[in-house]
Amino acid sequence: MKILFIHQNFPGQYKHLAPLLASKGHQCVALTLRVKEPTNWNGVRVLPYALPNRKGQNTHPWLVDLDTKVTRGEACYRAACKMKDAGFSPDLILAHPGWGESLFLHDVWPDARIGLYCELYHSAEYPHLRFDPEFDRGDADLSGLRIRMKNINNHLHFQMADAGISPTRFQADTFPCEFRDRITVIHDGINTxxxxxxxxxxxxxxxxxxxxxxxxxxTFVNRNLEPYRGYHVFMRALPRLLRERPQAEVLIVGGDEVSYGARPPGGKTWKQIFIDEVRGQISDADWERVHFLGRIPHDKFTRLLQVSRVHVYLSYPFVLSWSLLEAMSCGASVVACDTAPVKEVIAQDETGRLVDFFDGDALVGQVCDLLEDQEAREGLGAAARSLIQKRYDLRSICLPRQLSWVDDVMSGAGA
Structure with missing residues (x-):
């Protein structure tokens, strides 16, 4: 079978599935912006495409997001036409539609089956919008309209897709029922x-x-240190946490950019904004125990989780981070927020501890309680790892289910 993968940052969520399909004899090709020259990766032929140079044009602010997606979609369409002219015709297209690249591929290969990675449908309702009043825009009503416009890309893809896959129930359930019925919940998988x-x-x-x-x-981990992942809540809890735990070393992992939500004001970074807010409440001696590690290689990241006595995870109701599941797989005792995606894996006093996202005092209290209770830490950590092994293990659970889903997409059973 010929399979085409579409992902701006390939391999992305296809890191494990694509090589596995290639190893089973399928001809796997990926089209991506990530490379500049054709290359081979784990049995997958990786081909580049490039975005055109465009002159500036006036676009309504609500259409800027769609404009970037159509730009990528057109560029990917032109690259796909060249592939077709060269004789490549996929039986199956597996695409992450989030950047619009796959918008027009059905026009190139109308007979190919299409399976989408369904990461999120953008809801204008609480708690997806207006969850954190501190960062609400002044034009809340207009923000809802803007958010709805972001779903044009989703709806254009629904018309051509045969099936979808989503890593969590929360993410799948954000999609409207007319497409939700075609989405299978299978996580990307954790290498336990x-x-x-x-x-x-x-x-x-x-x-x-x-x-x-x-x-x-x-430990506290974000891809980027920003409000969507509760960085502000953690930093505001930090002065008390350091005072109550004079021997603790606080390790913070994350970059300075913005993955989600609004950019910080004044050209600053969210990281520095909240350092500046709390630094005056922390003595120099205590501040020496706070370590901002930036982004670190995955082997060091794993060791960070392995040495963690308590791992803190905070997130808006949004995409669930791989880092939380990896922490649980490492047997970490977790204090997390009680938002919907988190509660799929953290149950109070079973696989971790839950606190209200905004309650910094409760966060400190639970962290300190676990630091004092080795038996509770070990019990929660063992239960957390057992859950990941049973439901999210890459080799025994998730990859076999992903392969079965691929078969269903090809047979029509996933429709």
């Missing part, structure tokens, strides 16, 4: 053989940190 407990783990980052499980380590 790599993300596992290690009592001898040690994390060393030159000039920044050198810790083991003998140290009192508190």
């Amino acid at each position: 053989a790599l993300s596992r407990p290690d009592p001898n783990a040690r994390l060393t980052i030159d000039g920044q940190v050198d810790v083991t499980r003998n140290d009192e380590v508190i």
Whole structure:
């Protein structure tokens, strides 16, 4: 079978599925902006496409998002036409439609089956919008209209897609019923053989940190440090947390950019804005125990989770982070917020502790309670890992289900 993968940042969510399908003898090709020259990756032929140079034009602000998607869709369409002219005709197209690249591929290959990675449908209702009043725009009503416009891309894709796949129930359930019925919930998968407990783990980052499980380590992880992932809540809780835990080392992982939501004002970073807000409440000695590690390689990230005594995870009602599931797989004791996607994996006093997203005092209280209770930490960590192994293990659960879903898409059973 010939399979075409579409993802702006390939492999993205196809990191494991694409090589597996290639290893089974399928001809796998990916079209992406991520490379500049054709290359091979784990049995997949990876081909580039480029965006055209465009002159500036006046576009309604609500249409800027769609404009960028159509631009990518057109560029991808032109690259696909060249592939077709060269004799390539896929039986199956697996696409992440989030950037619009797959908008016009059905026009190139109308007989190809299409399976979409359904990450999120943008709802203008609470709690998807107006969850955090501090960062509400002044034009709340207009924001709802703008958010609805973002779904034009989703609806254009619904018309051509045969089936969808979504990693969590929360994400799948954001989609309207006319397409939700075609979405199968299968997580991308966690490699529990790599993300596992290690009592001898040690994390060393030159000039920044050198810790083991003998140290009192508190961890907090975002792709980028920003409000959508509760960075502001964690930072505002930090002064009290440092005072109450004078031996704790706080390890914070995340970049300075914006993955989700609004950009910070004044050309600053969210990271620095909230450092500036709380720094005056923290002594110099305590501040030395706070370590901003930026983005770190995955092997060091795994060791960070393995040495963590308590891992804090906060998120708006949004896409669930891989980092939380990896922390659970490493046997970390987790204090998390009680938003809907989080509660799919964290149950109070079963696989972790839950607090209200906005309640910094409750967050500190639960973290301190777990730091004082080794038996509770170990019990929660073991239960968390067991859940990940049973429901989210890459090799035994998720990849076999993804392969079955591919078969269903081809046979029409996934429609």
